[in-house]
Ligand code: PEP
C-alpha cells in the first residue's frame with residue numbers, strides 16, 4: 658500500500674500517520690520527493706482495517722497494491738486449479754458441460770432428463786429441488802424428496818449431481834444425499850453466513866455471480882468460502898443486469914478472461930439464465946467456450962414446453978446433442994477437449 662501525503666501536512670500530522678501505520682504492525686517507508694511525499698507500507702496490508710488511514714489529517718490518498726482477496730487469487734497460486742468431482746476434472750484441459758432441468762419435477766422427468774444428458778455426452782447433471790423464485794406464489798421446487806428423484810435418476814446413468822442450496826438448515830440433507838457439487842445461486846452470492854457454512858464443507862461449490870455483482874465482490878464472496886477451509890470453488894457467470902430488456906440478462910463474456918487472470922479457480926458459464934431463451938443458448942455457449950470458459954451449466958428438459966420452471970430457456974434432448982457436437986469443434990480449435 659502506498660500513502661500519498663498532503664503537501665501541507667505538518668510534521669506532527671506526519672508523525673501521527675507513521676505511528677498509526679506501526680500500530681497496525683506495518684513498517685512505513687517514507688520517500689520525500691521534490692513535490693510530494695509518499696509512504697510505502699511494508700508488510701501485509703490486509704492487517705489494516707478498511708479506511709483506517711484515509712481519515713488522518715496528513716493523508717491525501719491511499720492506494721492498495723495487494724488484492725483484497727488472497728486464497729482465490731492468482732497471486733496466491735499461479736497454476737490453474739483442477740477440481741476433481743468423482744474422477745471428473747473441472748478446470749483442466751477437458752471442458753465440462755453440466756446439463757439438466759431447471760427444477761426437479763418427478764421421478765420420470767428426472768429419469769428421462771438423466772438419459773438425455775448422458776446420451777449427449779455430458780459428464781455431470783444439474784437440477785434444483787429448492788428454487789429461488791421471484792414470486793412467492795410460483796412453484797418453489799419439490800423440496801427434500803426432489804433430491805431422491807435426482808440421486809436415483811443420476812445414479813442410474815452414473816452422473817454426479819449439482820444442485821442449489823439456499824438454506825443452511827438443508828446442509829445435513831445435502832450431505833446425506835451425497836450431493837456432488839453444491840450450487841450457491843445468484844441471489845445468495847453475498848449471503849455471507851451461507852458462504853461461511855459451505856466453506857466448512859468438503860464438497861465443491863459452484864458460486865454464481867450476483868445479479869449486479871462486480872468481479873471484485875464476486876471474488877470476495879469466493880474468498881469467504883475459501884477462508885473457511887473449502888478451496889474447491891467454481892465460478893459461474895450467468896449474466897448480469899443492465900439497462901437492456903431485450904433478453905433476460907447480459908452474458909458478461911469479458912468476465913471470463915478477466916476472472917481467469919485474477920483467480921486460479923475454474924470458471925464456467927450459464928448461458929441459459931443469461932439469455933433466457935433456448936434459441937440464444939447455442940451462440941452464448943460457443944462464445945463462452947471460445948472466450949476460455951472451463952465449462953457450461955445448461956438447462957435442458959425432456960420436453961421443454963412442459964417444464965415447470967424456465968420452460969423458455971430449456972434445450973430439448975436433440976438441441977443438447979447438437980450443441981455438444983458444435984462445442985466439440987470449438988474445443989478442438991482452441992486446444993481443449995470436450
Ligand atoms: C439455477 O441455476 O437454477 C438458478 C436459479 O440460477 P441463478 O441463481 O443464476 O438465477
Ligand code: MN
Pocket residue numbers: 759760930956966967
Ligand atoms: Mn432456471
